Amino acid sequence: MNGAAVNLMEKTFSDLKAKGETALIPFISVGDPDPETTVDIIVELERAGADVLELGVPYSDPLADGPVIQRASERALVRQITIESCIDTARKARERGVNMPFVLFTYYNPVLQTGLDRFFGLLQEAGISGLIIPDLPFEESEEVLRLADQANILLVPLVAPTSSSRISMILSRARGFVYCVSSLGVTGERSAFHQNVDEFIQSVRAQTELPVAVGFGISNREQAERFAKICDGVVVGSAIVRKIEESLPLLENEATKEQGLLQIRDFVAQLKIKN
């Protein structure tokens, strides 16, 4: 492990804290509609004020995802997007000058089939800072945690309002930030959050020094503002993926591509809360 190197994501969160800002953490499905456009979108997201980016690996059976991200996955899979091409897309975005830290969001099976050693090697090469595996709960994560620590990749855990007594156990090995699930259910925009979401987030905050981000269901500025008051980061996924879906006709035509990208950028820019 390269103990001297500070992970880019840790640095980003501490810089934001110094400035008193809440991290805007968009999620996109890589390869939707195609890998080249994904790189263009990433560039726009950074311009729009994104601080950390979750790169979703499309998967055939996305258990934790709602219909919007399911559809995006299906579109990407038609183009034969693999976990490796996702990692490669991150590398290409870096080459285009994108500076924000990347978190790879992937189900466990593609990781397993890549081979754990090889997978972490690829993440390191591509300059990816963090990792979220939604179907790898703490009890099954021993080996991944060990290799992630070795590679200085931060394995970001999810905690849910139902986690209760499990929270302290999960936090004991958490790195990067803690991802609080705002409501029970799959990803997707919603108008209501779990009834005890504020107490839940407070209780997580009280148990960790790490930045706390909230996600699942946050889809507009008003909701982002609501959570910015009580946490360090806001994840917006399905709402952005839906915006990309709506922009597909523009994105798929060279003449209107710029317009489509701008549309996405404008939508994301208004989600950034600067306190």
Next chain:
Amino acid sequence: MGKPSVKICGLQSVEVLKSMINLPIDYIGFVFARSKRQVSGNQAAELAAVLGTWQSGKIPESVGVFVNPSMEELEAILSLTPLDIVQLHGTESPEFCREVREQLGVKAFKVLSVKPDGTLHGGQPVEDYEGVIDGLLLDTYDPHYGGGSGVAFAWEQAEPYRLWAKERGIPFLAAGGLHPGNVGELLDVMSPDGVDVSSGVETDGIKDLTKITAFVERVKGNMTLNKQVPDEHGRFGPFGGRYVPETLMNALIELEESYRKFQDDPEFQAEIDYLLKQYSGRETPLYYAERLTEHLGGAKIYLKREDLNHTGAHKINNAIGQGILAKRMGKRKVIAETGAGQHGVATATVAALLGLECKVFMGEEDTKRQQLNVFRMKLLGAEVVPVLSGTRTLKDACNEALRYWVSNVHDTFYILGSATGPHPYPMMVRNFQRIIGDETRRQILEAEGRLPDMLIAAVGGGSNAIGMFYPFVEDTDVRLVGVEAAGRGVETEYHAATMTKGTKGVFQGSMSYLLQDAHGQVQPAHSISAGLDYPGIGPEHSYLKDIERARYYPITDREALDALQLLSRQEGIIPALESAHAVAQAVKLAPEMGRDELIVICLSGRGDKDVESIMAYTEGGAEL
């Protein structure tokens, strides 16, 4: 004579070694010779420290494996790690062996390499080693790699060496090309004092606990099977576990705790027994299919008539169990996934019986194939939710049920229909279905005075098969045969042959075999039978396959249809398309067996639900 000793060679990982401490292993070998399994003296010392923590029987002896070492080399290694035995794999002379014993105070094992023609490769005749070695190991000779290359030598060539060692009172070990699948045969033909294995218990070059366990069990007899699985983490060897979003973890833990609590509650069991008997009509008959037996002209065939259950299939056994559990846990709403519709109908039935609200998720494709069952569920008061995601079949129905459960976990119980999914489902479903095997065992003993030679059951997720197999797992003379759907053929893209064509992976909450591409994307399955049209399989089946306790064979759509017609005409029983796969395998195997041998087929369901789609193929000319 006691059981042969076991030597596992080429250990490199402390963690793997730690996972083995409950197994009765006699020798652990560390390779110091140049090899992909080579360890340094320091690594070996770390590994050897684990031996002191051994939990099973006596502590294994540590063995260092060398090829033509110098005395200095041996001294250097021994100063770092204490070894009980030095195993000499090269062309070491008898004088050298004597020096090793006398100067280093360790035992010396000499390895002789046999060529395929039975002569020794290099070295000196075995007689020259009289009085200077403490053990003799016979290994394969391979011209490229010397010994230890993992190729079985001609076992019958070993006899003179075994006798030589026996007369001198030193142990004789056989090595080279052994694995869990052939060690039994080796022990049958040559009765060595021990066996040595390395690559035969590895997967992709890494020691594999499942294979090690299987190997040890083959040599020492079954000591753990059945009792241990799953362990407290829901693991069947490396399979099973609990790979679900954090949001579901507490629900699964709560489910497991409740199940374990009620499992031992006599009232809970009595309630289930009562409904199984008075409501579902158990016990189901074990019927001697005389005309089918005569027709096939081989083994005597019995049918376990699960098709005679209420709702027409074995699925009700599990639905009753989980339904009562749901009620005890205070959940008023149940959900289920269904493929052919049998589990959906069983769940809707039990929900009606127990006054629970019921929602059944069913792939849109399957709702078309099984319209009758869709209507049945509605008639029973259930809501059928057509699933439009993915391939719109059983796997997507499971995904959707899990997604719904995540959102409604506070008041909803998920009645999972197969021996799949996250722990505790595979264990719980097996236990609710084991009544099939328990009854069969009792009935066949009554009818024939002995256990059957073979059990055959169809496998989609595998609940009827595991229910049938489980009570017989320790009876190793009973062959367990699982039958999976080969669709249009395992050589095409259109099949559901998870065991024949799948690889290990994580799918819908557990580690098991799985149809997937090289990048870990799950591949669509295909079968004429909606109930077998599933790219995964229950983790306990994967375990039984890997330890070679059960075998799994593919049957095509065509073979299943032919078997369905055969059984209908020979016995007047129209089986479900799923069960017809099991019948088709019996059609293949029975004629090869003797007339004094016994086969039991699990006839998991009746064919009424399938007649429409069968008609499309047999009369309508629909293409398979």
